[in-house]
Amino acid sequence: MKTTRISTSRQHTNPKPWPVCALLACLLLTIPTLAQTYQPTPENMKNREWFQDAKFGLFIHWGVYSVLGDGEWVMNQQQIPVKIYEKIPTFFNPTDFDPKAWVQMAKAAGMKYITITSKHHDGFAMWDSKVSDYNIVKRTPYGKDVLKMLADECHKEGIKLFFYHSQLDWHSPDYFPRGSTGGSWTGRPESGDMNKYLDYMDAQLSELLTGYGEVAGIWFDGMWDKKNADWRLQKTYSLIHKLQPGALVGSNHHVTPFEGEDFQMFEKDLPGHNTTGFSGEQTVGALPKETCETINNSWGFNLKDDHHKSKKELVQYLVKAAGYGANFLLNVGPMPNGKIQPEHIASLKGVGEWLNVNGETIYGTRGGPLTARDWGVTTQKGNKVYVHLLNWFDESITIPSWGKKIKSATLFAGKTPVKFLENDYGITLKVPKANLDEIDTIIELELK
Template sequence: GDQGIAEWIMNQKKIPIPQYEKLTNFFNPVQFNPAEWVSMVKKAGMKYITITSKHHEGFAMYNSKVSDYNVVKRTPYGKDIIKMLKDECDKQGIKLFFYYSQLDWHHPDYFPRGNTGQGFTGRPEKGDWNKYIDYMNAQLSELLTNYGEVGGIWFDGMWDKSDAPWRLDETYALIHKHQPGALVGSNHHKFPFPGEDFQMYERDLPGENSMGFNHTGAMSDLPLEMCETMNGSWGFNLADTNYKSTKQLLQTLIKSAGYGANFLLNTGPMPNGKIQPENVDTLAVMGKWLDKYGETIYGTRKGPINPTTWGASTQKDGKVWLHVLNCKEENLFIGKLPKKLKSAKFFEDQSAVKFKETELGVILNIPDSKKNTIDTIIQLEM
C-alpha cells in the first residue's frame, strides 16, 4: 500500500506541525472497546500485545504530564487509551509491551534532524539534543511507573539518526530500574546493544533482509522476535487491500518458530477504535490453527533442521517436530539428524511415517493423502 496515507503521512506528505496538530480535533475512537481487543488477541492465540505509546509524529496515546500533545489533553475522546488497554490486559492475563518511537517529528529539540522530518515541520533549525533525550526518558518514566507491571519497551526510530549520542545506557538502566522484569528491544536494524533483552527483525525472518531493513544478517544469542504486517501498512490504510492470506501468515509464524523467534503480527485499528473485520477474521482462523497445533509452536526452540525451502523444525521437552510447508514429492530428503532416528509419526493422526536413513541423511515418505495444505507436522523420536 501507499505508506504515505498510513502512519508515515506527516513525513511523506510533508505536513507542517500546525496543520498536523489539527488532526487531534478529529481523533475520537468512540467504539474502542479494550475488552473486545484483548478477547480477540486471546482468541487469535497471541500471548502479549505491543501497543504504540508514541509514534514518529510525537503524539502520546496516554496522559503524559511531560507534554500536553497527547490523547487526553488534545482530543475530543479525552481518555487514556494506554490505561484502558492495560487494565483490560491485567484482567484477562495478557502481557502489554509499549512501543515507543525515539524518532520525533514534533519535538523542537530533536536536533540536528535525522534522515526524516526535515524542512517541512516548521520547527526552528536549532535545538538541544540532550533536552530531547531527557524528555524521552521522562515520558518513558511515566509509562514505567503509572501503568503497573509492563512486559517491556519496544523501541523504534533510532535508525533515523543511528550514530547520534542516544545515551542508551542511561535509558536502558532507567527501564530496568523501574521495571526489572521488563524486556528491552529496539528496531534499530543493527546487532543488539548492551542492555537489550531481545533482538527483533522488521518484516523479515531472522537473518533475512528481503525488505532492506535488517542490515546485519547476524543473529545474537538473545531471544528473537519477528514483526509483520497483515497488509503493507502498519497503520490503518483504506487503500491497502493487499492482505496476506491466512496460509501465508501461519507459514511465516511457523518459520519464525523454526528460527526460535516470536511472531509479532500487527493490525492497525480503524479511526472508530475497532479492528477491521478482515483482520479479525484472519486472526480467528490463525487462533483455531494454534488451538489444534500450538503444542508444536508455543514454548519451543529452533529444531535440529534450520528453516529451508520445504519448511522448518521446532523442539520442546525432548520432542522434535518437522513442519513441512512445501513438499510436492512423496519423498522428502531432510538431511542429517543429530541422532539416529527411532520413529516418525504424523502429528495429525499419530500414524507412522515411513523413513529411510542413508549416508547423506534421512528420507521421509509423505503420501499426498497425508499432506496438509498449510503445515504437515511430523513428530520425530531420536
C-alpha cells in the first residue's frame, strides 16, 4: 500500500511557512494509509514450521463442473452463459461421497494435509453459505455441506485442512471490470461494484474461518485474471489472521509474495523453474514453499484424461520438491458421484508404500547442502544428509563438497556401507549396480 504524500511545492517564489496546525493535519491524513508491517503470531510461525516438515499434501479440485467431465475450467472453455451453467448443480448428487475414505486414502499415501476447493472460478460454493444461495446445500439434490463433513473427518484423523478459494468469479455480476477470462458470453451486465464483490468474498471467507473448526490455511487463486486491480489484500489477509491467527495464507498469483502471505506456491513447477510459463514474474523467497501438480493432466475430473502419472514420476516429483525445500501438493479430481478414480487411489497407495520405507529422508527435512543436479537432489535433517540419486546408473558418482567432513556413508535401504573418498575433486561415492534403485537410490551421509 502506498503512503499518501502531500506536496509542499508552490508556484510562487516566496512560499510562506505552513502553520503548525496545518502540518499536524497533513500528518494525521497520512496515518490511515500507512502500510502496517505484518507480524505473524507465534502460532502462525509454529504452523509454518509444521508446514515445512509435512512435505506432502492432497489437493482436491471438486465442484459441480465435474458433472460435465471436462475439467474445472469448462464454463470458460465452452463459454457457457451463467443462466445455463446454473442448471448444472441440479445434476450434482454425489451420493457416494465418503469423507472418511478420502481422509484414509490421504493418510495411506503419507499425506499430512488436504487442500480442497471451497469455491472455484465458477463461483459455486461447496459449503452451506449464508451470504449466497449459490451453494451445494441450496442448489443441488444432494443438499449436504461436504466441506463440513470433510473438516470433521480431518479433525478426527489429525489431517490439517486448507481451503482453496478463487478470487476470480465468473458468476458474480459485481466482479467488474471483467478480467482476462469470463467475458461477455457469461451474460452478466457490463457494470458492477468490485468493492461489493470483495465484501462478499470476505463474508464467505469469514464463514469458512468460523464454522469449520481449525483451518490450516487459505489457498488463493485468480488474481492473475486482473493483475492491476485493487484486491484489498491487506484487508482480506488481516481478516483471515484475525479470525484464525494460526492460519497460513498463500496465493497462486504467480508473482513474488505480498506482505501478509505465509507461504509461497509454484504451480506445476519446482521453485525457480518456469517450464509452464506461470512463474516468470516471481523470485524464490524465504517463506515456506509448495509446488502443486496433477496426478494426470487435469485438475478437475476429466473423463478423457488417461495420462496418469506413474509411481516413479510421482515419487521423484515428491523427492525433487523436498530437495528444493518445498512441499508437494498432489491433485486429484473426484468424479461427480463423489468417488476418486481407482487408478488414482492405486497410485497414491504406491507413493505411501514408498514413504513407509523412505519417509525419514523426506519428512522433517530441508533442502540439502547441494542445489539440484541432473542426477538428483539432497535433503538434510540435523547432521544427516540424504543424497537422492534419481537419474544415475553408474557404480560411482562424484558430487561437490560443501566444506563438511563425512563420518560415514550408507545405503538408506538396508544400511549397507558405501565406500567414499573425499579429495579436492569432491566426494566420490561408490554404489554397486546391484544396489541401485530404479526410482531413488538414497545414500545417507552422517557428518562429523
